[in-house]
Amino acid sequence: MKSHVQVAVIGGGVVGASVLYHLARAGWTDVVLIERDELTSGSTWHAAGGMHTLNGDPNVAKLQKYTIELYKEIEEASGQSCSIHITAGVDLAGTPERMDFLKLACARARYLGLGMEIISVDEAARIFPIMDKRHFVGALYNPLEGHVDPSGVTHAYVKAARNLGAEVYRFTRVTGTKPRPDGSWEVTSDKGNLVAEHVVNAGGLWAREVGRFAGLELPILAMEHQYLITGEIPEVVASQKEVLHAIDFEGEIYMRQEGKGMLIGTYEKGGVPWSPRETPWNFTHELLPPDLDRIADSLEVGFRHFPALERAGIKRVVNGPFTFAPDGNPVVGPIRGLRNYWVACGVMAGFSQGGGVGLALSNWMIHGDPGFDVWAMDVARFGDWATMAYTNAKVRENYSRRFRIRFPNEELAAARPLRMTPIYDRLKARGAVFGSAFGLEHALWFAPEGVEPREDVTYRRSNAHAHVGDECRAVRNAVGLLETSSFSKYEVTGDGAGAWLERILANRLPREGRLTLSPMLNADGKLIGDFTVANAGRGRYFVFGSGVAEQYHLRWFESHLPPSGVAIRALRTEMLGLGLSGPKARELLSRLTGDDVSNAALPFLSFRAMDVAMLPAHVGRISFTGELGYEIWTPADCQLALYESILAAGADLGLRHFGARTLNSLRLEKSFGNWAREYRPIYTPAEAGLDRFVDVSKADFVGRDAVLRDRAQGPARRLVTFVVDATEADAIGDEPVWHDGKVVGWITSGGYGHCVGRSLALGYIPAPLSTDTSGFEIEILGERRPAALALQPLHDPAGERMRRS
Ligand SMILES: Cc1cc2nc3c(=O)[nH]c(=O)nc-3n(C[C@H](O)[C@H](O)[C@H](O)COP(=O)(O)OP(=O)(O)OC[C@H]3O[C@@H](n4cnc5c(N)ncnc54)[C@H](O)[C@@H]3O)c2cc1C
Numbered sequence: 001m002k003s004h005v006q007v008a009v010i011g012g013g014v015v016g017a018s019v020l021y022h023l024a025r026a027g028w029t030d031v032v033l034i035e036r037d038e039l040t041s042g043s044t045w046h047a048a049g050g051m052h053t054l055n056g057d058p059n060v061a062k063l064q065k066y067t068i069e070l071y072k073e074i075e076e077a078s079g080q081s082c083s084i085h086i087t088a089g090v091d092l093a094g095t096p097e098r099m100d101f102l103k104l105a106c107a108r109a110r111y112l113g114l115g116m117e118i119i120s121v122d123e124a125a126r127i128f129p130i131m132d133k134r135h136f137v138g139a140l141y142n143p144l145e146g147h148v149d150p151s152g153v154t155h156a157y158v159k160a161a162r163n164l165g166a167e168v169y170r171f172t173r174v175t176g177t178k179p180r181p182d183g184s185w186e187v188t189s190d191k192g193n194l195v196a197e198h199v200v201n202a203g204g205l206w207a208r209e210v211g212r213f214a215g216l217e218l219p220i221l222a223m224e225h226q227y228l229i230t231g232e233i234p235e236v237v238a239s240q241k242e243v244l245h246a247i248d249f250e251g252e253i254y255m256r257q258e259g260k261g262m263l264i265g266t267y268e269k270g271g272v273p274w275s276p277r278e279t280p281w282n283f284t285h286e287l288l289p290p291d292l293d294r295i296a297d298s299l300e301v302g303f304r305h306f307p308a309l310e311r312a313g314i315k316r317v318v319n320g321p322f323t324f325a326p327d328g329n330p331v332v333g334p335i336r337g338l339r340n341y342w343v344a345c346g347v348m349a350g351f352s353q354g355g356g357v358g359l360a361l362s363n364w365m366i367h368g369d370p371g372f373d374v375w376a377m378d379v380a381r382f383g384d385w386a387t388m389a390y391t392n393a394k395v396r397e398n399y400s401r402r403f404r405i406r407f408p409n410e411e412l413a414a415a416r417p418l419r420m421t422p423i424y425d426r427l428k429a430r431g432a433v434f435g436s437a438f439g440l441e442h443a444l445w446f447a448p449e450g451v452e453p454r455e456d457v458t459y460r461r462s463n464a465h466a467h468v469g470d471e472c473r474a475v476r477n478a479v480g481l482l483e484t485s486s487f488s489k490y491e492v493t494g495d496g497a498g499a500w501l502e503r504i505l506a507n508r509l510p511r512e513g514r515l516t517l518s519p520m521l522n523a524d525g526k527l528i529g530d531f532t533v534a535n536a537g538r539g540r541y542f543v544f545g546s547g548v549a550e551q552y553h554l555r556w557f558e559s560h561l562p563p564s565g566v567a568i569r570a571l572r573t574e575m576l577g578l579g580l581s582g583p584k585a586r587e588l589l590s591r592l593t594g595d596d597v598s599n600a601a602l603p604f605l606s607f608r609a610m611d612v613a614m615l616p617a618h619v620g621r622i623s624f625t626g627e628l629g630y631e632i633w634t635p636a637d638c639q640l641a642l643y644e645s646i647l648a649a650g651a652d653l654g655l656r657h658f659g660a661r662t663l664n665s666l667r668l669e670k671s672f673g674n675w676a677r678e679y680r681p682i683y684t685p686a687e688a689g690l691d692r693f694v695d696v697s698k699a700d701f702v703g704r705d706a707v708l709r710d711r712a713q714g715p716a717r718r719l720v721t722f723v724v725d726a727t728e729a730d731a732i733g734d735e736p737v738w739h740d741g742k743v744v745g746w747i748t749s750g751g752y753g754h755c756v757g758r759s760l761a762l763g764y765i766p767a768p769l770s771t772d773t774s775g776f777e778i779e780i781l782g783e784r785r786p787a788a789l790a791l792q793p794l795h796d797p798a799g800e801r802m803r804r805s
Contacts, residue, residue: 001169001192006030007365008187008196010174010210013044014150014350016202017157018358020166021074026362029165032196033158034189036173037284040154042204043322044350045285048227048263049147050245050256051352052089053114054105056406057376058734058746059682060329062112063356068144070355071153078159082152087256089145089245090119090128092136092305098249100459101405102140103782109142110736110779111746117141118782128244130235130262130308135250145245147256148351157358173281177213183339198340198365205323206279207331207345214338218379219386220331220346221395222274222321224288226295227265229258230312236260249403251301261312266298267402274321276392290317324348326386326394326415328402330357330377333364336555343379369522373682380552385439390415407457408732409464417441421485421576422640428453430657433464438548440573442486443659445471459781460729461752464661469754471658472665475625476755476795478654479584481646482663484577484631485639488550488570490557492541496565501541503701504560505533506685506694512537515605515620519679519690520556525706526681527688529553530673534607534620542571542607542618542633546675560702576639578646581629583804584653589619589630591649597630599805613645624663626670626795628804661751668760669753669795671721677733677749678719678762686715687764717745718770719762722778722787723794724750726759729781737763738777738784744769747778756794761787 006028009016012035020033035041051068055061071082093099102118109116117140124139125131158168169191176188177199185199201218203210211218236243236257243257255264274288292299292314303310323346325331330353331346344361347353363371375381386394397414406412411434417424419440428434431447433455445464447453455464474480492501501509507518512535520529529549534542545553550570557568580588589597595610597619602608607620615638623629634642647655664674671689673679678688685694685707694707724731731750736743750761761778773791777784796802 001172002032002167002194004195005032006196007032007198007200008185008194009033009200009202011035011042011202011204011207012039012154012158012168012170013042013202013204014040014154014157014354015204015344015347015357016200017154017161018354019200019202019344019361021157021161022358022362023365024161024164024166026366028362028366031161032167032169034172034174034187035168035170036281037171039158039170040151041284042206043222043320044150044154044204046287046318046320047150047322047350048256048265049150049351050254051147052142052145052245053109053352054091054142057329058108058112059373060353060356060376061108061114062372063360064352065112065114065144066359067352067355068146071148074153074156074160077163078156080152080156080159081149082156083149084146085148085242086144086146087242087244089142089247090124091140091142091247092124092131092249093138094136094248094250096137097405097459099138100781102138104459104734106140107736107779107782108734110743115143128246130233130243130306131246132305132307135305147245150351153351174210174213177210179214179338185340198342200342200344200361202344204345205283205321206281207323207343209279211343214341216335216338217388218331218343218345219382219391220323220325221276221391222279222323223395223399224272224274224319224321225265226290226317226319227263228314228318229263229316230261230309231315232260233262233308233312235308236262247403248302248305251305252298252403253302261315262309264302264309266295267399268295268298269400270294271396271399273392273396277388288319288321290319292317322348324395324398326382326391326398328398331379332357332361332374332377333370333379334555335379336551336558369524373680375676375680378552380555381548383438383551385419390418407459409455409462410457411435411444419573421483421573422636423483423643426640426643427483427657432657432659435660437486438550440486440547443483443657445659445661446657465752468661468665471656471662472754474654474656475582475627475658475662475666477583478656479580479582479588479650480625480656480658480662481650482579482581482658484579485573486547487577488545488547488553489575489633490543491569491571492543492566493539494566495539496562497539497541500562500566501533502698504557505531506701506703506707508695508698509533509541510535510605513607515607515622517693519685519693521685521703521707522681523703523706525684525703525710527679527683527685527690528556528681530675530679530690532620532622534618536607536609536618549675573636575633576636577631577633578639578642579623579629579631580646581623581625581627583628583801585628585630588646588650588653588655592645604803613642615642617642623802624672625666626672626799627801629802664749664751665754668749668751668762669756669793671762671793673719673762674749683764684710684715686710687717687719689719715767717764718767719748719764720770721790721793722761722763722776723790724759724761724778724780725786726780730759731761731778731780735761736779737765738779739765739769739772739775753794758794760794
């Protein structure tokens, strides 16, 4: 064993092997992989080896494509066969809703270059003859589906890495990881110790235990998973070609050819966690006892839908555990607060995702950035609220829903309510229908008296549509009240606070008592945050941003802090917010405070400490609705009193509660982008229309050089607004944008603009097309709907209402 290495990868499953290969391929060859037993001895060896490109997140779908296409490369680099079978696949729909789901996946695949096709039941039955077509209404054909040999793939990665200089220590169990003052790690094992500049936790089934060596509790849990192999099937034997992969969503089963029969796996509703608290170290190349009763319901449906399976009988059953994160996507990246510690775990589809995870992580380690948008698998999407019990509830929910549709307006029920603000019960009593973001409950819309506070899940406009419309009109015509607590907020203090913020943010800091909007960029000039910055005076700043990105941003902030002179603190739910928005917002605020809130005293983008309803508050004059608006921030223990005072003072002004659905409609009418939708690390500020908030006259800030280069070239694409000729289904995001018969871009978000009476969508298209107003179509649920490009926001393009005096 070496005594000092650049990287120690812990875990020789498919994921650790891929990380090792990608590091070595990129030139980091002083890397070792440490495996407790034989390679593949966690969940990898008993996997079915299936792979596909279907994923709810387009960026993860792209990584799945990369993974599948990588197998040829590693076969060549290693001389080790991966036994690649690209059979193509049919995903079968048994209901019209499922057909909608497949149409969306197919449309999205167009701009991702995945080449999927919607096919008829007859066509599906022609290419997948063992199905009984009476149970289906249509299908999605996916050319990039198939399977590989799990052991072959893992060994191919490792051999290819070894050929580049990497080393592998098998039968060596890591027993501890300890940080050293210089940022490196002491890795102890039962065969000796080494010092590693970087540690990668790719411990798979034991990733939690390996994490605990470093004081981490990772949000992952293993579930038991069963597949079975049938006896000989005459149709399979007679088939000229290898039988296609198939998913039967209604039966919750997937299948592929195995020998002369089929392999059938299930994601049953009553999934069972395995070793929920601790994974035994002596579990190696073992399977769990089969439990056919648990999957009997799925099998029954499967046998009905594919009668040949029942006739063939079951030859063998495999029950093995593998890990999941609460949302089913991998858990990858650097850990906030642990220098040079990286995770690559919770990978539930190692043969579709392992290559992409290895590529992203190796880029991140070597270049400080994953190189593409990996938000959907970034470990930072979870906070400390993702406890073991939360993870358990969510993973079980996710497993049981693996083949169920997640509708765009659907809020999943498990582990809720988790985090709540003091007014939660009050909002509930007012008919709030809640969503959850970063574990925190927030109102989506309010059911008026007599209406049940429940939303139908659908791809089309829901029963909330009319009520959201009423909320929108109340904001535009009178005044609305929105809880803004789900924003993230950070307090930045210290002698160096201003200078540090100037360096880390792209816009100039506001003067005392003022607010500015500021993007945050990485060194490549890509958007990694968009914030409202408030200067509270005396070297104290508040930074407001997206709630879901709190850990993501803190990780960046903290890793860029100087050794002294600046302190940053997430205020989480210590400081809570209520927003007033609408033409009567000033009148309402003036009733609650003795301070002068006239336009002269408190103009647009002001920020002041003042007493509101006798409570200590900070008030920012800003709104995301496009109306005159104020955000009132108070300590958490004052929120309830503030809320009650606002209600009492606003009753005769037509005050109405509004929620996130309304905010979305109003901001679309203003063409305002949103973090994680329009603003993501794949876009530059010029592309996103945020260039005016980047001040290159500042001598130095992160990303400045890249911005200057970018400005010289001009943006490749642009964020634009479309008015869509939609009827009962609006764009939701991820639809392709067509122009003159070709797919030229994608939608980032959409919805109905209730006050302008039009269906709206925001999306990216090539910059040269962004001045064309016609010739566009947006594919919604399989139909190309005509769309007109709007050259300016539909509501109040000059922004006079926000600045209203
Ligand atoms: C029945 C079944 C069917 C499946 N079918 C598919 C499929 O069709 N397609 C698909 O993509 N995925 C499938 N999977 C999932 C797939 O197996 C996983 O996604 C994949 O194996 C995850 O790999 P990993 O490297 O993260 O974890 P693991 O395979 O668990 O590897 C982790 C490795 O780390 C080692 N390790 C842990 N702790 C230490 C330590 N302290 N010191 C040294 N070494 C350590 C372990 O020994 C182990 O070898 C299936 C899983 C099961 C159970």
